[in-house]
Each structure stands twice: as C-alpha cells, then as structure tokens.
Amino acid sequence: MADRTLGRLTRLLGIVHYLEIHGATPFTELADHFGVSERQVRADVETLWVSGLPGHQYDDLIDFDGFLFDQGIADLTNSQGVSQVSFSAREAAALMGALSALSAAGAAPAASASVMEKLRGAVGGVSVDVSASSPVRDEVRSVLEAGMVTGTAVILDYVDAQDRRTERTVEPHRLVVIDGAAYLECWCRRAEDHRTLRLDRIASAVPTTSEVTHPPVDTHGFSLTQRYAATVTLERAARWAVEDLPGVTIMADGDETVTATFGVANPGWTAGRLLAIAPHLVSVEPAALRTALADRARGVLAAQGD
Amino acid sequence: MTRTRLRRLGVPVVTVRHQAYGDDIGYRIDPSQARLPALDFTPAERAVLSLAADYWHGVTLGEDASHALIKAASGSAHAAAEALPFAALSTRLTDATAQLVEAIQARQEVAFEYASASSGTARRRVQPWRVRLSGGAEYLIGYDVDRDAPRTYRLSRVAGPVKAVGDQGAFDVPESIDASLMPSGTPGTATIAVRPEAAHALRARGRAAGEDGDWDLLDVDYTHLDALRDEVLALGGAARAVAPDALVAAVRSHARAALEVARG
Incomplete structure (x- = not known):
C-alpha cells in the first residue's frame, strides 16, 4: 500500500534542503523539480511554515519570506537546521539493485557508473546483488547506441525465438530490460513493423548512414496485449510457478489444486512457461493454448528421439 | 511517527534496551548518519535514477525508490529532465524484497511460509544474508x-507476508557466501546436442x-x-539433452506430462 505521508514528508524535507542550497526559488521551478503541481508546492510551503522544533514557539518554527511568498517564490529565512535525511536501506537497495540488474543484463545507460559511485559513497554497500546473465557483445551495444544517438539504421545478424538466423536492417529506438534480459526496441525494415529483439541474440551489428524513417512509439514496443484468456488448474505445490504471470488471478480449489486465470499475449511464450511446470498441471484451457503446448512438447520429444 | 516508519524514511533508529530487564526503554537517533550527504546528480544521472525506480514498478520497493528520487532531487540543481533511450519492465518481482x-x-530473523514443489508449504525461520536478483x-x-x-x-515461492521476528543484531552476515548458494543448486556441466545454426545462446x-x-555437441x-x-x-x-541423466529424464518427463495435459 502506498505510504503517501512518507512520500510527502520526504518532499517537505527535500524542499527545505533544496532551498538551503539554491536560495529563493519560484514555486513553478520547485513543482517541476519535484514532479508535483504548483498548487501542491504552495500547500507544502504553507505546511512547512507552521512546522518546526518541539516546543512549537514562534522561534522554533521554519520561516519563509512572506512578501516573496505572495509573489510565488519560496525563500527560506530559517530552516531550524532541518535537512533531507539520507537514503534508507530499502531506498539504497532499490536504486543500486536495479542499476546492477540493468548493468548485468547489458543495458545500463553510460551514466549508471557514476550514479553507482555516488550512491556507494553515500550509503556504502547494499544487501541486494545480481547474478551475471547472458552476455551482450560490447561492439553490438556501442553500434546500437550510436545508431540511437545519430538516428541512423543498423544492419543486424539476428537469431530469432524460433532460432532462425536472419540479416535485417533496423532503426534502433530503445534498450529495454524485461525480467532481467535486455531487448532492443526498433523499427524493423524487413518486417515493416516495430520489433523487440533480444540483445544477446544479436550476433553482430554494422552501422549505416541511412536515416531513420519511423520514430519510436510512445508505448513500450513489446506487446502485452492479450490475445485470449487462459485458465490453468495445477497442483497447489506448484502455485508459485504461476504467481508471476502478468495479470494473473489465482483461486484455491480446495486442498489439492489451484486455478489460475491470466491473459495470453504470446501463446508460444506461455506454452514454454507451462512446459516447465508440466508435471504439476491438471488442466489447460482454451484448446488453442493446449495446441501450442502440445506442439512444443512434441518438438522436444522428437529431439530426444522418443 | 512510528519507529518502523522513521526507519523507512531513512532515519537510523536504534532500540535502547534496559540492561538488566531487557525491556525497551526508548529509541535513539544518530543524527550524524541521518543527514543526506552532499550529492549533486547531473540531469543524465537523475534520468538513470528514474530508470532504476521504474524497475520496481508495482512492488513495495517501488515506493521506496520514488522516495529516493525525491531525495536525489533535494540536493541537485534544477534542469530540464533528460529522456533516455532505455527502459525497464519487471513482472517477476515481489513485495517480500x-x-x-x-x-x-x-540483522533480524524473518519467518515466512514457503512453498516448494517437492515438500509442500512450510514455515521457515531464516537469518537473512542477501537478496540476489538472477534472470529477473x-x-x-x-x-x-x-x-x-x-x-x-526463490521469493516468488514465499506465500504471505515476511515477518521480522526476534531481536535486532541477532546474527552476523558472513563476509563471503559460498558460490553453491548463488542461487541454489549444485553446479555442474551438461552436454547438449543442438541443431546446426540453432541454440545460439x-x-x-x-x-x-x-x-x-x-x-553439434556442446558442454555447458x-x-x-x-x-x-x-x-x-x-x-x-x-x-537435445544428452547428459547428465537427470537432465535427460527431466526434459522427457516434462514434455510427456505436457502432452498428457494437452489431450484435454
């Protein structure tokens, strides 16, 4: 549950801290800086004005210049020594853990390194760390980034999810980390559509001087639009395996089984997930998902020589 | 404001106990640790911080991350936000972290209900050492x-809340952690046969x-x-799984079970 009080308190301290360093500041600039409305900044300053040290006498209160306040400018005249508090263990773990994860996936922006250094200097180590994942080639990374910066297309040697090797010219838009793996969002000239390509499946990338023709779309390029709803019943002990499916609802059916309902955007991907927990499955609906599951299972058994 | 919320805000709160009776007699705040050190993040660095916060979108740590962004803004000069051609999306993170x-x-013990496929759900009491992110x-x-x-x-197998139990400072976290615990399993080498031009990862x-x-045969x-x-x-x-036998058997049994269920 969102803790609004804590968020507001953090901002109140932030405003005092910012004003102490930067001096008189228009409400509009504070609003932009802290990502809230100008009206909220005004309310925050009014709250700070009646806040202060225990005792709560006039001399104990945080004070602002009243004349400038009426002109929409916050000017702190007495902070009472109040300042922003340092990062909590959870905050530091969230930021540093995420940056390590992006970096391990091979898709952290260049400025991540200096951010990590500053955070480490402020809080020391954190209790969240990251396993290395499949490597992304440095030369691929730098060609893609150069393409994004200069707005030029790149020729990729790519191995798709069905393991087919293709050469394609793409217009690179964005690097995205989804569940620990890095992807390139791009316009693919071969498919004439937006595509999301796994970075570790790009064998090589060659720059071109051809300018981009299709700008990035606003929304994430990867499709989470569901094609149909699936209902899967499985043994209760394997419940964990479906708990992280996007948009899943899980109902207990009694002591033995649970039923999970979720949207299927990519039947092949969902079938792969179900295959990994197949011994615990009791039933799978609809028939289209059963077909996708059976196709995949037959392929595996044929390869094993069964 | 409760002690828990103060700690979440970032104020280091230490419970002070009576030496003889072990009762809580109060709380102490260490002001030298509480103050945000001088930190000025560039616009590019602040964009990186919001990207990091996005990573935890939808789970409890996401709120902490957004508070951290406010703190990062507190000491930094105002500048137009920078857009970065990077993004993060996670669907497997949990509130337990x-x-x-x-x-x-x-350094406080925790208790939680944990479901394992082999032995069902059981309550575990654990001295927590580290959280590790692996493959999302x-x-x-x-x-x-x-x-x-x-x-x-695996945190997605934790059912219900994680509760802190017992005293603070109850144990020491080891300096280094055995590699075989990262994340669990016995490391080894498998042999996999792959089709030509296939299985590039x-x-x-x-x-x-x-x-x-x-x-083509590969040792992995x-x-x-x-x-x-x-x-x-x-x-x-x-x-095709070639070795070890346990891997071959697991691949076969999973595919057979899937076919069985797919018959409807």
Missing part, C-alpha cells in the same frame, strides 16, 4: 534456523564437444539444473 532488505540491515527473479540467501544450514529461497556459453550426426556449465532444463524445453526441439 522490501521487508527482507530491512531485516538484513537490522529474486532469491533470498540466508541461514535456515530449523534446518541448521544455509539455504537459498547455448553456443555462446558452451564449449564445442564434437558432433553427433546432424547435431550450469549452476541450476532446472534452469538449463527449462532452456532446453524452450528450444522446442532445436536442442
């Missing part, structure tokens, strides 16, 4: 008090080990056999 990070910091999933590495041994837990990690008819090191099994399954026939 936030509580665990706090318990590790306080979270794991807890710690000392299982009842089993008297270090263990790794396995090829990148593995070592060529000859040929078998039309197939693994830390978790289940993860390798899922990778072979996901290749849907472009890869």
Whole structure:
C-alpha cells in the first residue's frame, strides 16, 4: 500500500534542503523539480511554515519570506537546521539493485557508473546483488547506441525465438530490460513493423548512414496485449510457478489444486512457461493454448528421439 | 511517527534496551548518519535514477525508490529532465524484497511460509544474508534456523507476508557466501546436442564437444539444473539433452506430462 505521508514528508524535507542550497526559488521551478503541481508546492510551503522544533514557539518554527511568498517564490529565512535525511536501506537497495540488474543484463545507460559511485559513497554497500546473465557483445551495444544517438539504421545478424538466423536492417529506438534480459526496441525494415529483439541474440551489428524513417512509439514496443484468456488448474505445490504471470488471478480449489486465470499475449511464450511446470498441471484451457503446448512438447520429444 | 516508519524514511533508529530487564526503554537517533550527504546528480544521472525506480514498478520497493528520487532531487540543481533511450519492465518481482532488505540491515530473523514443489508449504525461520536478483527473479540467501544450514529461497515461492521476528543484531552476515548458494543448486556441466545454426545462446556459453550426426555437441556449465532444463524445453526441439541423466529424464518427463495435459 502506498505510504503517501512518507512520500510527502520526504518532499517537505527535500524542499527545505533544496532551498538551503539554491536560495529563493519560484514555486513553478520547485513543482517541476519535484514532479508535483504548483498548487501542491504552495500547500507544502504553507505546511512547512507552521512546522518546526518541539516546543512549537514562534522561534522554533521554519520561516519563509512572506512578501516573496505572495509573489510565488519560496525563500527560506530559517530552516531550524532541518535537512533531507539520507537514503534508507530499502531506498539504497532499490536504486543500486536495479542499476546492477540493468548493468548485468547489458543495458545500463553510460551514466549508471557514476550514479553507482555516488550512491556507494553515500550509503556504502547494499544487501541486494545480481547474478551475471547472458552476455551482450560490447561492439553490438556501442553500434546500437550510436545508431540511437545519430538516428541512423543498423544492419543486424539476428537469431530469432524460433532460432532462425536472419540479416535485417533496423532503426534502433530503445534498450529495454524485461525480467532481467535486455531487448532492443526498433523499427524493423524487413518486417515493416516495430520489433523487440533480444540483445544477446544479436550476433553482430554494422552501422549505416541511412536515416531513420519511423520514430519510436510512445508505448513500450513489446506487446502485452492479450490475445485470449487462459485458465490453468495445477497442483497447489506448484502455485508459485504461476504467481508471476502478468495479470494473473489465482483461486484455491480446495486442498489439492489451484486455478489460475491470466491473459495470453504470446501463446508460444506461455506454452514454454507451462512446459516447465508440466508435471504439476491438471488442466489447460482454451484448446488453442493446449495446441501450442502440445506442439512444443512434441518438438522436444522428437529431439530426444522418443 | 512510528519507529518502523522513521526507519523507512531513512532515519537510523536504534532500540535502547534496559540492561538488566531487557525491556525497551526508548529509541535513539544518530543524527550524524541521518543527514543526506552532499550529492549533486547531473540531469543524465537523475534520468538513470528514474530508470532504476521504474524497475520496481508495482512492488513495495517501488515506493521506496520514488522516495529516493525525491531525495536525489533535494540536493541537485534544477534542469530540464533528460529522456533516455532505455527502459525497464519487471513482472517477476515481489513485495517480500522490501521487508527482507530491512531485516538484513537490522540483522533480524524473518519467518515466512514457503512453498516448494517437492515438500509442500512450510514455515521457515531464516537469518537473512542477501537478496540476489538472477534472470529477473529474486532469491533470498540466508541461514535456515530449523534446518541448521544455509539455504537459498526463490521469493516468488514465499506465500504471505515476511515477518521480522526476534531481536535486532541477532546474527552476523558472513563476509563471503559460498558460490553453491548463488542461487541454489549444485553446479555442474551438461552436454547438449543442438541443431546446426540453432541454440545460439547455448553456443555462446558452451564449449564445442564434437558432433553427433546432424547435431553439434556442446558442454555447458550450469549452476541450476532446472534452469538449463527449462532452456532446453524452450528450444522446442532445436536442442537435445544428452547428459547428465537427470537432465535427460527431466526434459522427457516434462514434455510427456505436457502432452498428457494437452489431450484435454
């Protein structure tokens, strides 16, 4: 549950801290800086004005210049020594853990390194760390980034999810980390559509001087639009395996089984997930998902020589 | 404001206990640690911080991350926000991480219900050491008090809340953690046969080990056999498990079970 009080308190301290360093500041600039409305900044300053040290006498209160306040400018005249508090263990773990994860996936922006250094200097180590994942080639990374910066297309040697090797010219838009793996969002000239390509499946990338023709779309390029709803019943002990499916609802059916309902955007991907927990499955609906599951299972058994 | 919320805000609160009776007599705040150090993030660095916060979108640690962004803004000069051609999306993160990070910091034992596919759901008492992110999933590495041994837990298998139990400062986190606990499993080497021009991710990690008819043989090191099994399954026939036997048996039994269920 969102803790609004804590968020507001953090901002109140932030405003005092910012004003102490930067001096008189228009409400509009504070609003932009802290990502809230100008009206909220005004309310925050009014709250700070009646806040202060225990005792709560006039001399104990945080004070602002009243004349400038009426002109929409916050000017702190007495902070009472109040300042922003340092990062909590959870905050530091969230930021540093995420940056390590992006970096391990091979898709952290260049400025991540200096951010990590500053955070480490402020809080020391954190209790969240990251396993290395499949490597992304440095030369691929730098060609893609150069393409994004200069707005030029790149020729990729790519191995798709069905393991087919293709050469394609793409217009690179964005690097995205989804569940620990890095992807390139791009316009693919071969498919004439937006595509999301796994970075570790790009064998090589060659720059071109051809300018981009299709700008990035606003929304994430990867499709989470569901094609149909699936209902899967499985043994209760394997419940964990479906708990992280996007948009899943899980109902207990009694002591033995649970039923999970979720949207299927990519039947092949969902079938792969179900295959990994197949011994615990009791039933799978609809028939289209059963077909996708059976196709995949037959392929595996044929390869094993069964 | 409660002690828990103060700690979450970032104010280091220490419970002061009566020496003789062990009762809580109050709380102490260390002001030298509480103050945000001078930190000026550039616009590019602040964009990186919001990207990091996006990573935890939808779970409790996401709120902490957004508070951290306010703190980062507090000391930084105002500038137009920079857009970065980067993004993060996670669908496998859990609320448990936030509580665990706090318990590790306080060196306090935790208790939770844990479901394992082999032994059902049981309550575990653990001295938490580290949270590890691996392949987009979270794991807890710690000392299982009842089993008297270090263990790794996949956090998506934790059912219900993680509760801090017992005293703060109750244990020490080891300086280094045994590699076999990262995340659980017995490391080993498997042999996988792959189709020509196929299974490029396995090829990148593995070592060529000859040929078998039309197939290329690869030796692949693994830390978790289940993860390798899922990778072979996901290749849907472009890869064949050769060794160890446990891997071959697991791939076969999973595919057979899937066919059985798919008959409807």
